[in-house]
Amino acid sequence: MRASVAGRGGAVRVRRAVARDARRLTRLVTRSRAYEGPYAPMVEGYRVGPDYIEAHAVHVAVDDDGRVLGFYALVLSPPELDLMFVADDAQGRGIGRLLIAHLREEARRAGLDSVRVIAHPPAEGFYLAVGAERTGTVAARPPAVMWDRPDLVLPVDAGP
Numbered sequence: 001m002r003a004s005v006a007g008r009g010g011a012v013r014v015r016r017a018v019a020r021d022a023r024r025l026t027r028l029v030t031r032s033r034a035y036e037g038p039y040a041p042m043v044e045g046y047r048v049g050p051d052y053i054e055a056h057a058v059h060v061a062v063d064d065d066g067r068v069l070g071f072y073a074l075v076l077s078p079p080e081l082d083l084m085f086v087a088d089d090a091q092g093r094g095i096g097r098l099l100i101a102h103l104r105e106e107a108r109r110a111g112l113d114s115v116r117v118i119a120h121p122p123a124e125g126f127y128l129a130v131g132a133e134r135t136g137t138v139a140a141r142p143p144a145v146m147w148d149r150p151d152l153v154l155p156v157d158a159g160p
Helices: 020-029 037-043 049-053 094-109 121-129
Strands: 004-007 011-018 056-061 067-075 079-086 114-118 133-138 147-157
Touching: 020 049, 020 067, 020 079, 037 049, 037 056, 037 067, 056 094, 067 094, 094 114, 094 147, 121 133, 121 147
Parallel strands: 079 114
Antiparallel strands: 004 011, 011 056, 056 067, 067 079, 114 147, 133 147
């Protein structure tokens, strides 16, 4: 499936990630302003490797110039959104919603009814806005994760 939207700088489409995207996805994660301050240790040294891209359903949103504007990784068993990032300068352009729509279609084709999302606390509002429902809280697990995180479920056939 290829999804697309029009935006500043031309059309944005979603395609399957390939191994050569690994460095760009890693940079998107490690440079994200959402992980500044107390959240910085979570992505320090983080790497999205070619092996990860090959093992999981990783999809990227790219513009007409091939610039990666965002990406997500869907783990199918058990169904969970493992990663989702939108470039800081691309936020507010509908890229996140485009990625969620694409994720829903991929999950639907895989026969899933819902996808678990353990959200970065500042991103909870976004997931709620696209139809996720909070089911609980995942407790901090120091030293890797120093804060509690919202536990949500994203219905595949629902949402805006």
